Amino acid sequence: MKLMEDRIRKDGIIEDGDVLKVGTFLNQQLDTRFIRTLGEEFYRLFKDENVTKILTIEASGIGLACLCALPFDVPVVFAKKAKSNNMTGEIYASSVHSFTHGTDHTAVIPKIMLSPEDRVLLIDDFLARGQALHALIDLCEQAGATIVGAGVFVEKTYQGGGAEVRGRGVRVESLAKIKSMSVEDGIEFCD
Ligand code: 5GP
Numbered sequence: 001m002k003l004m005e006d007r008i009r010k011d012g013i014i015e016d017g018d019v020l021k022v023g024t025f026l027n028q029q030l031d032t033r034f035i036r037t038l039g040e041e042f043y044r045l046f047k048d049e050n051v052t053k054i055l056t057i058e059a060s061g062i063g064l065a066c067l068c069a070l071p072f073d074v075p076v077v078f079a080k081k082a083k084s085n086n087m088t089g090e091i092y093a094s095s096v097h098s099f100t101h102g103t104d105h106t107a108v109i110p111k112i113m114l115s116p117e118d119r120v121l122l123i124d125d126f127l128a129r130g131q132a133l134h135a136l137i138d139l140c141e142q143a144g145a146t147i148v149g150a151g152v153f154v155e156k157t158y159q160g161g162g163a164e165v166r167g168r169g170v171r172v173e174s175l176a177k178i179k180s181m182s183v184e185d186g187i188e189f190c191d
Contacts, residue, residue: 001041004153004176005189007034014183018128018156019100026125026153027060032067038175039068042123042151045173046072049148051121053077053114055140057096057107057132065123068151072121077113079139081105094138099128107135116144127152127174130161137170149173156181157190 013021025031051072056065057079065076081096082105093108114120122136133150140147147170155162155174158181166172177190 001038001175003034004038008154008176008187012187014181014187016183018159018181020126020154020156020178020181020187022125022154026064030063030067035064035067036070038153040071041175042068042121042173043071046121046148046151049121050119051148052118053120053145054123055079055109055114055120055136056123057081057136061124061132064125064153068123077109079107079109079136082108092139092142094135094142096135097129097131099126099131107132107139109139111143114140114143114145118143118145119148120145121148122150122170123152124150125153127155127161127165127172128159130164133161133165133170133172134168137165137168151175154178 011025015021051074053074054065054069054076058081062078069076090111091108093106096107097104120140124132149171152174154176156178162172178187179190180188
């Protein structure tokens, strides 16, 4: 999507370690009008899927998911990142390794928030190695919910997560797909 690529070119900052900083418009400071426009694109792509819930993971996914949920008129659920691996009780839980922080967490949601009747759209800011999406998919599978797909703002295709998630049979729609990225050579988008 040209709008997204242009904004990354203008305001994205490439850091060592394969990290694209988008803090001034997508992560820490949110350009709400811009993100709502992107949410309308996800709506155009998924409007016939009878989405009942949008699922994301804290923290950076939450604001984005809320703005994307507006045209769908559905609730947003976010998985919390808990430290403990042995949580029990009325929760669904799946382990996730954080790409940016290098730490391990357990993504958890209360069981009452997802059911087999739900048709879930996953939303996240980045798709790198796919750990975050795999965890959200696991949570949906534990609940018996249907995954209609995943809407991702930025996919770094060269990190392989998108291919893996698609390999699990999940439809992934990414607004910008980065083919390669380095501090020296800048960003190349997929065609
Ligand atoms: P994955 O789980 O697919 O390896 O990585 C996705 C998660 O890591 C996203 O939720 C996002 O928060 C973070 N992430 C991965 N790559 C980047 C990046 O280049 N920039 C930023 N800001 N976050 C990233």
